[in-house]
Amino acid sequence: MAETVGFWIVAVVLLASSLAVVLTPNLFHAVLFLAAVLVATGVVFLLLEAPFLFGVQLLLYAGGVVTILVFAIMLTERLVGQRIVQASRFVVNGALVATAVFVGIVGFLVRRPGDALRLPAVGDSTAAVGAALVGPFAVPFELLGVLLVAALLGAIYFARTED
């Protein structure tokens, strides 16, 4: 029961913030609404009994990604010397394509045989995730480290000054 009420509240917050992200003319406000979307997504993870994912979501997304997005906007906005208020284009076409994709996904969902039952929890999912990361997923996990180093080096390469 509590899960149902929580789901509807989070769903409304998530959808309203998502619409605000794509519709608000001020880009800085869009980033703030994106932070709300990311936190609401974290609460959805909590409803799905994945507290570790909730922590990662808050630390990496709401903490890290939003911060560097704000930095990027501040840098470009200050250099332009005008407020980043931007109009949208192709609104009707974009809405048509997005609606078509949504209808396609939902059409696929309703043709799915039966709704999956919520199986009893497997105990503490955090411990299971940790065991999986160093067990069957050890090699992808290490490759992820390589990817992060490569991304870091690439960002430094782009951001360096010419001399």
Place this chain on the structure above:
Amino acid sequence: MPLTAYLVLAALVFAIGLFGVLTRRNAVGILLGIELMLNAVNINLAAFARFHADVVGLVFALFTIAITVAEVGLGLAIVIVIFRVRRTIDADHLTLLRG
């Protein structure tokens, strides 16, 4: 709530993000739309992991989050470099590669 409720919620967020990618003029705005779409996928992964009592979905969601962070870092670095060179991040004016 049934699994379908979570999947429809994720589909809605995905469609909204797609709308943002298609309609935003600003390159940072397009990146915001991509963020929304990636988040919708994470909701799907976590929902399937819970309803099938399988931890692999959570591991996949973790990988997605890490890769997304790398993507955002590089994407914003590219945006700033483009701004330095072209003095604009309006996607309509970035036509250097147009044939």
